[in-house]
Amino acid sequence: MISLPSLALSAVTLNSMKRAVTWSFIIGLTVSSLDILAGVPLAWLIVRKRGHWATILDSLADIPFIVPTVALGFSILEFWSSPDGIAQLFGSNNVVPPGVVLIMLLHFAFSYPVIVRVMVGEFLNYRETYEIAARTLGASSFTAVRTVTLPILRPGLLAAFLLALARSLSETGATIVVAGTFENGTVFISNARNSGLTSAVVIASLILILASLAVFSAIKLIAPRIRIAPLKVWPNFERKLSNSPTVAVRNIVSLTIFLAFVLLPCLFIALPAIMAVANGTATEAFAGAGPWKAFWSSMLLSYTIAGLVTVVNIVSGLPLAILVARNRFGSKITKLVDALVDLPIVVPSLALGVSLSFFWRNMGSLPEFWVIVLAHTTITYSYFVRTMTASIQEVQPELEDAAKTLGALPLRTFRKITMPLTKYALLSGAILVFTRSVDETGATSAVSKTLKTAPILLVSWIRGTISVTPSERALGVGFLLVTSFLALVVLRVVAIRKPSRGVG
């Protein structure tokens, strides 16, 4: 039997919980909207400029996406709040103290690449002829984008917005780093857990999950129904917005925002890490002295778990992706399964972790290592299945049918036709799973008792639970960053070899 803890809450706890959850949504909705405003022009620039600079920009935009969120939090804290950061420019001690504004800056930075990634894909698949037609009908390019391109790309914009929102609502590890005394939903859950307030953890998780689901369903239901028809155009004004000086200003502004609020704060962490190489910390680190012994075993643990999680995902996620992509359950059940697959993306990772820890604890005496593997599988499963489903759907069933009529058995058909056509998605899905498992903090902290993965260890370094020097801290984060960079490089190499599809 599953035993649930008793759920009593004091009025004070209840109030701070309400406030925290409300703030989660205020932050999430604000940040996602700002991300759309700032990210769409950059995605546009990347797609329309093409050429080397656009490719470099495209890769740079991915960096915050793969930097472990804890490292991201640390980097942003250093950049905005420490005397060594941006404060040096202004001659003050800290520009943005830990708290709600810093959380927003953090969430803005890590949701930004999601928007850029989704919108670049959307713009690439978009048929430019709509815009061309609009322009020869007398619309300036600004009018054409406002009244034609963006409304047509609304599903993509919506998906990007929801992904950014989901990431903001569920992120725990980095948010804790920059929150100070402020509490949003996930920080509240984390603090309550550290104070042993089990019932507060359970109720807050439940409320956050339900509220997220409600907000998501509401946005998904309402947004497509809003009809956007161009009722009024201001030709002279919009023409001014389309001329080249205005466009140049817009490009400069988008690039500046990207550099100042996303890229630089995210990479700021690299600076003390470089100093760490000079002052001997690196030598100690490689020797495994002091705190580094624990660090390396954490890294080993993280990468072992990530490897296992990736294998489990491929073995268990691929069949589901095929079933969903090919509608094998019948249309109604397929839709339901398809929607359920997204659940772990929507649910805050710490809440998910709490939920998982209750679940697995009740499953008997499963070793902690395997509980973490299973928790990571739950969290990453959606990303893998989502990527693979989309890719398998793009393989025309006619190709598989043709192979079958040529005498191939189903397994051979899959191996020789479907697999080669979707192998890039498989690889990028696997890399997504792997990097996410390496970075994961929220759920892991909820299910782990004695084992510490690398991000969990780094959180205790950064929060001072385990005492280390600043350069040790920076170097530790730097190591995790470098390994993630390698993953990014692999992803890029794969993506470059990927044949272009969906032309015309």
Place this chain on the structure above:
Amino acid sequence: MPPLRFVNVTKRFGKVLALERLSLDVSDGEYLCVLGPTGSGKTTLLKLMAGLLVPDEGSIYFDDDLVNDVNAQDRNAVYVPQRYALFPHLTVLQNVAFGPLARGKSASFSMEIASKTLDLVRLSSRAQALPNELSGGMQQRVALARGLASGARLLLLDEPLSAIDARLRLDLRHKIRDIVKQSGLTAIHVTHDQDEAMSVGDEVLILKNGRIRDSGHPRRVYRRPSGIFVTNLFGGASFFEGIVDNTVGETALVSARGLVIQAPSRMLTLTSPVVLAVRKERVRLSTNPPPDMDNVFEGEVRSIRFLGNSREYVIRLSNGDSIVSRNFAEGEPEFKVGDMILVSFREADVMAFEYPPQGLSKELEIA
């Protein structure tokens, strides 16, 4: 005063020469069909007209005004792409009202123009439908209406019928022409379908590798094509390689791999290699020697294509060359594969061209 004039327009994409020193005049209210194989520069030509591309050299005039640097939105030249690009998020009426709205007209005024234009293309009943709820033919008409309502003077149709069923296509091409003519527009219609170009164009323009190979009234181009490529692309024919052996008055005797074909002698010089072409419908088949025919040869029926109102016979001549005959008359005798018959055509129906420098098969490529 021609509303549209190109003077020595050149357009390159990197190293590829898309259009080379192209000059043309289109007169007011003209329906011009541009015909050419893939990659001949047809779409580039349209985009230059629309202002979506800027020429590297040369000048483009609208009504004697140089428009090289005039933006697409200010040209009143509506580009209708292959699949029409109807805005999927707007209703039919909103699509048609887009042009006036984009130029800052009030919503009520724009909607009124749009409804009137929809009346013209007989789609008022579908005003509230979304584009994807319409058939291809209806979408085509909406695209035309959208162009008309925007106040366009020049309509640029890029393969407007390529997305439409074969049967409907025949019907629609005349509808498009009627709508254009009714509204007094000038239209440029790009196609790779020679029948389409022949039947709807006031004039045709034939492009290959970015150069004009021929232009003029379709009947003139069909009867007196400028060269081998145009003959083949515009109507098709049977071709023979030969050498001018002798000329007797107006007649040249051309020896073509063992056969002697009589052809008009103008422009032909003795001993020069030539290519002769005969249109399919000019080739007669019979069992007895026909009267008044200048060229009569024996041949064997190799294959027969039944085309409803006509039949096409492929005949192998004694020298191994093939000749195609298209036979329309109901009362004509029918032949079977393997029949030995007589093939005949008049000297006046033989078109003679200089032998092309890159060889005949290269010149016949239309892909």
